[in-house]
Amino acid sequence: MTRSTRAIINPDAIRNNFSQLRPAQGCTPIAVIKADAYGHGAVTVAKALSEVCDCFAIAICDEAAALRESGISQPLLVLEGPHHVDDCYAARVNNLILLIHNPQQIAWLDALSPEQRPQVWLKVDTGMHRLGFTTDEVAALLAGYDWLTQQNPVLVSHFACADDPQNPNNAAQLQAFLTLTGTLALPGCMANSAATLCYPASQAQWCRLGIGLYGASPVTGHPAAEYGLTPAMTLMAQIIALHQVKQGESVGYSQTWTAPRDSVIATVGIGYADGYPRHCPSGTPVVVRGQRGQLVGRVSMDMITIDVTDIKEVALGDDVELWGQQLPVDEVADWAGTISYELITRVSARVPRVSG
Ligand SMILES: Cc1ncc(COP(=O)(O)O)c(C=O)c1O
Incomplete structure (x- = not known):
């Protein structure tokens, strides 16, 4: 595997959650x-x-x-x-x-x-x-x-x-x-x-x-942390391209998002064929360098585009967290109009599971 897209599975979190429950x-x-x-x-x-x-x-x-x-x-x-x-x-x-x-x-x-x-x-x-x-x-x-x-x-x-x-x-x-x-x-x-x-x-x-x-979280409207539960899966991918986009230019299939200001757009190596939901709308959060960015434009089969204009020191090759340690999967599921169960079970076989 040369692409760094991966689901990091944390066995300690699973053991911790078992004892919390x-x-x-x-x-x-x-x-x-x-x-x-x-x-x-x-x-x-x-x-x-x-x-x-x-x-x-x-x-x-x-x-x-x-x-x-x-x-x-x-x-x-x-x-x-x-x-x-x-x-x-x-x-x-x-x-x-x-x-x-x-x-x-x-x-x-x-x-x-x-x-x-x-x-x-x-x-x-x-x-x-x-x-x-x-x-x-x-x-x-x-x-x-x-x-x-x-x-x-x-x-x-x-x-x-x-x-x-x-x-x-x-x-x-x-x-x-x-x-x-x-x-x-x-x-x-x-x-x-x-x-x-x-x-x-x-x-x-x-x-x-x-x-x-x-x-x-097992209970609607209550974050998992409230029950002492910690994420067992962190889904990560890398920035494979960085672009300057001018105000008024649009990004991705069907031009569903148009830049409201001059923006920096990162293309990330994950798409719906990996299990990242195609119906996530523009605005869905992601985390880069510990800071929040957001999905912009349509999710493609193998790539997404994110707005990183406000991410300090963003660089080609940076890791992007789609959900996990820093971004609860329940939050992404809300954006996608679904539940965490669907997001985690749908991470596809193309994404290697690694222990971490
Ligand atoms: C019959 C049955 N029992 C238990 C469970 C586990 O439920 P939960 O994941 O909400 O703890 C499921 C989940 O789908 C189920 O279908």
């Missing part, structure tokens, strides 16, 4: 490392947490292979459960816990012998209406399948609005969940990062920590 005693945290650990590298993150974390969560069985090849031995909770009957056979061998949410998956597992059958947890829909059995269906499943009851399955649910602690839907979902786990006397797993912080009553026996581990 640590739930109360009696609740075991599961680190959510699906989607290549939200773009940070699943193997890197699992290794960073392997001494302190007893279980990891992935979305699909395919995400297990790289982790097992790299020696990660903790159980892996598969949040979407099996997509195919073959996933059920492979799960036992690979120490995967399948989170079951539909009758087809139950049928696949029912057809296996006891020696073939993997551990399963049950997904319950308490109001998000995305995945899971209704509370009545859960009771019926347990009554109908001895092998399931014998497993004492953990009941898993997910909040629709945990990032908005004032939303009354949270209390309604939590009530439904606690009633079910209480009635059936089964362990529970409901809280994500936001609920772990804002709804301690939802911590139950297990919780699932995702975005907070990566140092972005």
Whole structure:
């Protein structure tokens, strides 16, 4: 690699965030490392947490292979459960816990012998209406399948609005969940990062920590620093050209930005093919030499243009931070009209992840 564009991943930040989010005693945290650990590298993150974390969560069985090849031995909770009957056979061998949410998956597992059958947890829909059995269906499943009851399955649910602690839907979902786990006397797993912080009553026996581990804010309108979380990814690229642009001249595709004064424009080696969002508007902040500059004009496939007129001593080859240590990803996400989750998971494979 000769281009210096890179995502610097900080394992100490991930460990720090894990301990900042640590739930109360009696609740075991599961680190959510699906989607290549939200773009940070699943193997890197699992290794960073392997001494302190007893279980990891992935979305699909395919995400297990790289982790097992790299020696990660903790159980892996598969949040979407099996997509195919073959996933059920492979799960036992690979120490995967399948989170079951539909009758087809139950049928696949029912057809296996006891020696073939993997551990399963049950997904319950308490109001998000995305995945899971209704509370009545859960009771019926347990009554109908001895092998399931014998497993004492953990009941898993997910909040629709945990990032908005004032939303009354949270209390309604939590009530439904606690009633079910209480009635059936089964362990529970409901809280994500936001609920772990804002709804301690939802911590139950297990919780699932995702975005907070990566140092972005789990709670809308509250900076990550408020919870002692630090950015685990810093996205950097270099200035590859510097130009003087006269007042009234425009910059980039479709001439969407016109200089309001004589300006210094830097072209930076990162674009939407690297995962920098094309819909970031002019004005989106960047950091150069510890000072804020701003995106001007359209984001191109491999380059962006930034206004560095006011950056002291700016020079060709300077590093530009797109988000991370000095610029919270949540702030850039606001400018882009999206959420931090999307920005960090979309940093493309062309961008090397380096430890730092
Ligand atoms: C089912 C499930 N559990 C837990 C998480 C982790 O949530 P967060 O990243 O908000 O902590 C996610 C994230 O997408 C999820 O889909």
